[in-house]
Amino acid sequence: MLRYILRRGLNAIPLLFLITIITYLVINLAPGDPVRMFINPEAKTQIDPEILRAQWGLDKPFFVRYLIWLGNVMKGNLGMSFFHGRPVMEVLWEALPNTIILSFASLVLSLVVAVPIGIYSAVKRNSVFDYLFSTFSFLGVSIPGFWLGLMCILLFALKLQWFPTSGMREVYDHVDVLDRLRHLVLPTIVLGTGTMAGDMRYMRSAMLSAITQDFVRTARAKGASENRVILKHALRNALLPMATSIGFMIPSLFSGAAAVEILFAWPGLGRVLMQANFTRDYPIIMGELILFSLMVIVGSLASDVLYAVVDPRIKLD
Amino acid sequence: MALQPDPRSSSASVAESFDHSDTTHKRFKAFWKKFRKNKLAVAGLCTLLFLSATAILAPVLSPYDPAGDANDILFVDQAPSLHSTRQAGMDGVERTYPPNLFGRDELGRDVFSRCLHAGRISLSIGLISAGIAVVIGTIVGSLAGYFGGLLDDLLMRFVDAIRAIPTFILLIAIMSTWGGTAVTVMIILGLTSWTGTSRYVRAEFLSIKEREYVLAAECSGVSHARIISRHILPNAIGPIIVSATMGIAGAILSESSLSFFGLGVQPPTASWGNMLMAAQDINTMINAPWKAIFPGLLILVTVLSFNFVGDGLRDTFDPKLKD
Amino acid sequence: MDTIVEVRNLSVLFRTEEGVVRAVDGLDFEIRRGETLGIVGESGCGKSMTASALMGLIPKAGEIGAGSTILFDGIDVVRASNGQLRRIRGDRAAMIFQEPMTSLNPVFKIGDQIREALELHRTMARSAMDARVIELLSLVGIPSPERIAASYPHTLSGGMRQRVMIAMALACDPELLLADEPTTALDVTIQAQILELMKDLKRKVNASILLISHNMGVIAEMCDRIIVMYAGRAVEEGHARDLFADPLHPYTEGLLRSIPSVAAKRERLDSIPGMVPNPLSMPSGCGFAPRCPYARPECSEGQPGLLRLGEGRAVRCFLRGSRGEERMAS
Numbered sequence: 001m002l003r004y005i006l007r008r009g010l011n012a013i014p015l016l017f018l019i020t021i022i023t024y025l026v027i028n029l030a031p032g033d034p035v036r037m038f039i040n041p042e043a044k045t046q047i048d049p050e051i052l053r054a055q056w057g058l059d060k061p062f063f064v065r066y067l068i069w070l071g072n073v074m075k076g077n078l079g080m081s082f083f084h085g086r087p088v089m090e091v092l093w094e095a096l097p098n099t100i101i102l103s104f105a106s107l108v109l110s111l112v113v114a115v116p117i118g119i120y121s122a123v124k125r126n127s128v129f130d131y132l133f134s135t136f137s138f139l140g141v142s143i144p145g146f147w148l149g150l151m152c153i154l155l156f157a158l159k160l161q162w163f164p165t166s167g168m169r170e171v172y173d174h175v176d177v178l179d180r181l182r183h184l185v186l187p188t189i190v191l192g193t194g195t196m197a198g199d200m201r202y203m204r205s206a207m208l209s210a211i212t213q214d215f216v217r218t219a220r221a222k223g224a225s226e227n228r229v230i231l232k233h234a235l236r237n238a239l240l241p242m243a244t245s246i247g248f249m250i251p252s253l254f255s256g257a258a259a260v261e262i263l264f265a266w267p268g269l270g271r272v273l274m275q276a277n278f279t280r281d282y283p284i285i286m287g288e289l290i291l292f293s294l295m296v297i298v299g300s301l302a303s304d305v306l307y308a309v310v311d312p313r314i315k316l317d
Numbered sequence: 318m319a320l321q322p323d324p325r326s327s328s329a330s331v332a333e334s335f336d337h338s339d340t341t342h343k344r345f346k347a348f349w350k351k352f353r354k355n356k357l358a359v360a361g362l363c364t365l366l367f368l369s370a371t372a373i374l375a376p377v378l379s380p381y382d383p384a385g386d387a388n389d390i391l392f393v394d395q396a397p398s399l400h401s402t403r404q405a406g407m408d409g410v411e412r413t414y415p416p417n418l419f420g421r422d423e424l425g426r427d428v429f430s431r432c433l434h435a436g437r438i439s440l441s442i443g444l445i446s447a448g449i450a451v452v453i454g455t456i457v458g459s460l461a462g463y464f465g466g467l468l469d470d471l472l473m474r475f476v477d478a479i480r481a482i483p484t485f486i487l488l489i490a491i492m493s494t495w496g497g498t499a500v501t502v503m504i505i506l507g508l509t510s511w512t513g514t515s516r517y518v519r520a521e522f523l524s525i526k527e528r529e530y531v532l533a534a535e536c537s538g539v540s541h542a543r544i545i546s547r548h549i550l551p552n553a554i555g556p557i558i559v560s561a562t563m564g565i566a567g568a569i570l571s572e573s574s575l576s577f578f579g580l581g582v583q584p585p586t587a588s589w590g591n592m593l594m595a596a597q598d599i600n601t602m603i604n605a606p607w608k609a610i611f612p613g614l615l616i617l618v619t620v621l622s623f624n625f626v627g628d629g630l631r632d633t634f635d636p637k638l639k640d
Numbered sequence: 641m642d643t644i645v646e647v648r649n650l651s652v653l654f655r656t657e658e659g660v661v662r663a664v665d666g667l668d669f670e671i672r673r674g675e676t677l678g679i680v681g682e683s684g685c686g687k688s689m690t691a692s693a694l695m696g697l698i699p700k701a702g703e704i705g706a707g708s709t710i711l712f713d714g715i716d717v718v719r720a721s722n723g724q725l726r727r728i729r730g731d732r733a734a735m736i737f738q739e740p741m742t743s744l745n746p747v748f749k750i751g752d753q754i755r756e757a758l759e760l761h762r763t764m765a766r767s768a769m770d771a772r773v774i775e776l777l778s779l780v781g782i783p784s785p786e787r788i789a790a791s792y793p794h795t796l797s798g799g800m801r802q803r804v805m806i807a808m809a810l811a812c813d814p815e816l817l818l819a820d821e822p823t824t825a826l827d828v829t830i831q832a833q834i835l836e837l838m839k840d841l842k843r844k845v846n847a848s849i850l851l852i853s854h855n856m857g858v859i860a861e862m863c864d865r866i867i868v869m870y871a872g873r874a875v876e877e878g879h880a881r882d883l884f885a886d887p888l889h890p891y892t893e894g895l896l897r898s899i900p901s902v903a904a905k906r907e908r909l910d911s912i913p914g915m916v917p918n919p920l921s922m923p924s925g926c927g928f929a930p931r932c933p934y935a936r937p938e939c940s941e942g943q944p945g946l947l948r949l950g951e952g953r954a955v956r957c958f959l960r961g962s963r964g965e966e967r968m969a970s
Contacts, residue, residue, distance in 0.1 A: 213742065
């Protein structure tokens with residue numbers, strides 16, 4: 001298993017390099033002085049350009065600048081944030097757990113709802129239930145996430161006043177779990193609904209595919225009850241494609257998380273990115289691109305490992 | 318109707334001398350018959366035709382000027398109504414004001430008229446960026462799938478790299494350095510969303526490439542370009558069209574997200590997304606919720622329709638893919 | 641009782657957009673205790689559907705025709721509850737299928753899957769069940785049964801997997817074993833091995849067997865009595881020796897003639913011309929008439945009934961009736 005993880009990890013390294021190239025190109029290819037990427041024109045205390053020039057090689061040709069930047073990144077130096085006046089790494093590191101909490105909660109919510117519904121839809125194929133949830137799935141993937149968020153805030157936070165409209169907490173002097181949870185509910189529901197819709201369809205088709213397999217017929221011929229056939233024999237096989245699909249869900253989960261964070265003023269990476277956009281805080285923007293990609297790759301790796309664990313057919317070395 | 322190959326022509330053109338013109342017509346009719354059975358898809362298609370018509374005819378259908386006029390401050394945040402009103406304007410002159418079906422916004426502008434005009438922007442951005450994405454995706458996918466080997470490896474790595482960056486994050490980053498106008502939004506959306514299409518196309522090419530009629534064409538010495546355009550692409554067209562339809566849906570969602578957060582189409586040009594920007598203010602939401610509801614509803618209905626149509630197309634092209 | 645299975649007027653119908661398909665049409669037969677009955681016929685003749693019907697496992701889209709009776713040791717399978725059927729399946733009647741490669745669940749170990757058959761129908765201690773699993777694997781000729789029991793299906797070859805299926809079927813000492821094309825999907829050499837195994841087991845195990853195949857050779861090796869099916873109906877029935885020595889129905893004749901023989905030097909293989917009729921557009925009259933070398937005009941006008949000729953023989957053909965022998969000669 002360790003060798004499997006290592007192999008997958010090594011595979012990801014060229015990918016990360018490509019991503020750094022894309023990141024650097026996207027930000028630095030725009031016309032303008034590269035210096036502006038690193039010097040905040042509005043900072044009260046101006047950093048000596050010479051120091052920056054030395055550290056980031058700002059007068060050198062494009063490719064060399066990229067390599068120097070890459071070298072710094074690999075050492076963990078993502079530069080200084082204009083807006084925050086602190087190392088980018090520090091700012092991002094603080095925001096990271098909040099994004100993880102939101103994303104993870106939404107992922108769990110999504111799966112907890114989608115898996116049973118997907119199973120039932122497959123078993124009761126073409127029933128009223130199936131059509132109902134199929135329609136719900138369509139709605140779920142068609143609804144703009146931010147608009148769903150707005151409507152939820154309108155209904156649940158403003159009209160009904162069940163939940164707060166924004167932020168992560170209102171109690172600051174100690175950790176109040178209830179307070180935190182109240183703040184987590186709406187963002188999680190909004191983010192989870194988007195992924196839930198796709199998951200339901202996917203689980204349904206995975207189950208349908210499993211139910212029509214020959215080994216299900218064998219199980220029935222052995223005298224197994226329908227429950228046993230569905231929940232033990234078919235489901236266990238349907239979970240395999242679901243495990244891989246988690247890896248694919250992660251990029252869109254993070255995309256959605258960014259939008260939800262901005263809407264609900266949730267202090268995660270997405271919100272930081274948005275602020276960085278308005279303040280033209282390029283070091284943060286570049287750092288975010290790299291960090292998010294890294295998270296996606298790690299998530300993908302975790303999903304691969306999960307799949308290898310549940311499917312005995314995967315060769316691990 | 319030349320169904321018999323000309324025995325005098327060289328073998329290279331044998332594969333091509335079949336006249337497809339009337340069979341194409343027949344295939345289209347069979348296709349349409351099958352598609353028609355999916356009621357949701359047909360409903361979606363009708364909705365889209367209707368919305369496109371309203372978008373094209375927006376100037377004609379709008380009861381008000383979407384940019385507003387001087388009298389608007391009298392009607393800030395007015396609720397939707399089905400009746401005309403007679404009222405004196407800022408200049409004291411009495412006028413008849415047509416019904417505000419969707420109400421008015423914080424600047425007194427008619428939301429309905431703005432929605433119509435915004436539809437033009439949102440729909441065209443959706444169509445064009447999806448178009449760009451499909452073209453790029455098809456080219457990349459076909460090259461990778463057809464030639465295989467090192468080219469395939471490199472291209473797919475590139476695709477993986479782009480896919481690893483969450484799209485919205487990438488879009489925010491790009492917009493911060495490049496963004497601004499409707500045109501840049503179109504181009505950038507197109508440049509970031511082609512990876513899905515490329516994978517479908519590549520998969521189709523990989524499978525079709527091994528089929529006998531392609532091998533036969535290769536043996537006859539038909540050039541690569543001809544093989545791709547004449548033999549493979551027509552069969553791969555199914556996933557491409559489905560991909561394009563879903564792509565439009567996705568592009569509309571992306572554009573509205575970007576515009577909502579101030580990164581896409583900038584005011585005063587209206588898109589459904591940026592019309593919702595004002596709704597971020599809590600006071601607005603409490604006092605004038607229609608500003609938030611209607612543009613969003615339009616986005617939902619449009620995207621839903623594209624999804625129904627795309628799903629219907631997918632079923633019609635290959636029902637095996639469904640269940 | 642001497643008979644373990646009694647089937648009367650079995651019909652299995654599928655209602656499609658284009659009409660009603662009778663996959664099995666008015667089938668009558670019995671299986672006696674300890675005997676091996678074979679059903680032979682081309683693809684689509686309804687033989688597999690018959691076996692599925694016996695187990696109560698026809699697809700959801702199908703229905704058992706009104707007036708059909710299936711009695712398993714006196715129990716009415718058609719009207720039995722799901723609970724009753726489940727108690728029979730895997731315990732008193734077991735089935736093995738055509739596709740060993742896909743008939744085992746890929747995510748569970750072999751031992752666990754065989755043990756499940758025991759768990760469902762017996763109360764035994766875990767250790768006793770495990771011992772029985774090993775015993776069964778040895779019975780079907782699997783080497784290193786402990787290692788195999790701890791392995792997953794994808795590590796086994798087709799022949800091995802089919803042996804496992806047989807072991808699983810025998811777990812609860814069934815009274816009836818249904819084998820639906822058990823060797824069709826296997827390589828020829830493995831086919832021979834599995835057939836040997838089945839003959840061996842037939843001697844050791846005290847079960848009745850219903851063997852289904854399109855391969856006359858396989859049927860000949862194993863069966864005491866044979867039913868020949870065509871387009872959903874039985875067209876001939878008899879003891880194996882009688883049937884092979886003297887086939888009565890033209891279809892049976894054709895099937896036997898089409899077995900390639902190494903001894904006979906021939907340029908072309910004999911085959912039955914034509915194709916099995918489309919179940920949606922069955923010919924009026926005898927279903928085989930369009931392909932029959934002896935067909936007469938009257939064959940297309942009425943349906944021949946199944947004529948029982950004594951000594952276990954039966955045939956469905958106008959030309960083989962009591963006066964048929966004279967007609968044939970002329």
